[in-house]
Amino acid sequence: MDGSLAPAEQNEEESARLAAVRRYDILDTPPDGTFDTVARLAARLLNAPIATVSIVDKDRIWFKARHGIDAEQIDRYPGLCASVVLQDDTYVVTDAAKDPRTRAHPFVTGDLALRFYAAAPLVTSEGYRLGTVNVIDSEPREITTQDQQTLKDLAALVVDQLELRLAARRLVEQKEAEQRLGRALQENVLPPALDIVPGLDVAAYYRPMGEGLDISGDFYDLFRCRDGSWVAVVGDVCGKGIDAAITMVAIHHRLRALADASFTPSKVLGLLNDLIFRAGELETFCSLIYMQIRPARDAVEITFSSGGHPLPLIRRTDGSVEPVGSPGVIVGAFPNADLEDVEVILTPGDLMLAYTDGVIERRDVDLIEREQTLRSVLAKCTEDSASAVIADLEQAMFDEGMLKSPGPLQDDAAMLVLRANR
Numbered sequence: 001m002d003g004s005l006a007p008a009e010q011n012e013e014e015s016a017r018l019a020a021v022r023r024y025d026i027l028d029t030p031p032d033g034t035f036d037t038v039a040r041l042a043a044r045l046l047n048a049p050i051a052t053v054s055i056v057d058k059d060r061i062w063f064k065a066r067h068g069i070d071a072e073q074i075d076r077y078p079g080l081c082a083s084v085v086l087q088d089d090t091y092v093v094t095d096a097a098k099d100p101r102t103r104a105h106p107f108v109t110g111d112l113a114l115r116f117y118a119a120a121p122l123v124t125s126e127g128y129r130l131g132t133v134n135v136i137d138s139e140p141r142e143i144t145t146q147d148q149q150t151l152k153d154l155a156a157l158v159v160d161q162l163e164l165r166l167a168a169r170r171l172v173e174q175k176e177a178e179q180r181l182g183r184a185l186q187e188n189v190l191p192p193a194l195d196i197v198p199g200l201d202v203a204a205y206y207r208p209m210g211e212g213l214d215i216s217g218d219f220y221d222l223f224r225c226r227d228g229s230w231v232a233v234v235g236d237v238c239g240k241g242i243d244a245a246i247t248m249v250a251i252h253h254r255l256r257a258l259a260d261a262s263f264t265p266s267k268v269l270g271l272l273n274d275l276i277f278r279a280g281e282l283e284t285f286c287s288l289i290y291m292q293i294r295p296a297r298d299a300v301e302i303t304f305s306s307g308g309h310p311l312p313l314i315r316r317t318d319g320s321v322e323p324v325g326s327p328g329v330i331v332g333a334f335p336n337a338d339l340e341d342v343e344v345i346l347t348p349g350d351l352m353l354a355y356t357d358g359v360i361e362r363r364d365v366d367l368i369e370r371e372q373t374l375r376s377v378l379a380k381c382t383e384d385s386a387s388a389v390i391a392d393l394e395q396a397m398f399d400e401g402m403l404k405s406p407g408p409l410q411d412d413a414a415m416l417v418l419r420a421n422r
């Protein structure tokens with residue numbers, strides 16, 4: 001036996017190789033059809049009774065796939081596969097009983113009576129040798145150059161699969177990390193609880209596209225300004241995922257800063273438009289409803305401006321529902337934003353609904369029909385609290401009988417209900 005079969009020394013190179021083995025996360029994984037096929041092909045193409053796909057661990061050789069042998073793993077010392085990972089080329093023993101490298105090996109002298117062994121190392125893109133594709137026979141034999149190339153090709157297939165699965169796993173991990181960051185950003189914007197506004201019953205709804213697993217650019221906010229007024233915002237940042245969430249946070253902070261300057265809603269959206277478009281800082285645009293709220297005796301006064309957003313709906317106590325205002329232009333899309341302020345007075349029992357377009361958008365369903373459905377549901381909520389109205393609207397969004405197209409949202413969705421107290 002030569003020194004290559006001695007127990008692995010934990011030198012720097014071997015430590016790096018073992019780290020690569022861990023990185024590919026292949027050890028002790030369940031049987032896999034792809035690798036099993038490689039082992040069968042190796043046995044068939046080289047006409048050998050035994051073939052394995054092995055991974056060389058610190059103190060063992062673990063078989064990811066095996067053909068013609070029952071063992072799941074063997075000790076690394078002494079181990080033929082441990083020798084293969086010390087070189088880049090194929091490792092061939094044509095007659096193990098005569099070969100000085102192997103003639104004292106227990107596989108040769110023991111019950112297995114190994115005589116022939118040929119293996120190609122599993123070499124990663126970074127040059128780490130993880131293990132082998134190998135064949136074993138109990139009869140001495142020669143091996144052709146073509147057979148050695150076959151082993152190399154099969155080993156390359158195994159590495160391709162490992163690289164592919166590693167890349168897929170990293171992609172999943174990256175997406176999960178982005179989702180965690182996005183959720184943290186979202187939580188930084190969405191108020192954990194809505195503040196109490198004198199004279200108003202308020203409730204909000206937020207749901208990202210999909211099954212609640214993604215992050216979105218939709219948001220709402222409700223906060224008190226220094227002058228004693230209140231501001232409510234419902235917005236929809238163009239895009240999905242982490243970029244939209246980051247942009248949403250930036251817009252949210254700018255809106256809060258502008259709100260304390262006591263500008264009119266149209267002025268706030270105009271300044272925000274300038275910040276986004278002229279500075280080019282955010283490289284995006286958004287639609288917004290910005291509302292200033294001033295509780296008054298027996299009424300609530302709301303002044304709002306819309307920047308390219310679906311118009312809010314006002315439901316009166318008699319059940320009538322109507323949109324108010326004009327859509328305006330998307331914030332950040334054009335150098336000059338033509339925006340206007342609209343005044344609304346809510347008397348006791350009246351409510352105002354601001355929402356993002358994801359509430360009414362569905363594939364293959366007419367948008368006008370969807371908006372009419374929204375109005376119809378809202379008209380029936382004359383005695384409901386704000387939270388009950390939100391619940392009714394959510395149910396309508398996913399009720400097959402009403403919407404004709406249930407299932408996952410096609411876009412993010414957010415709603416804010418402001419109901420004047422009786």
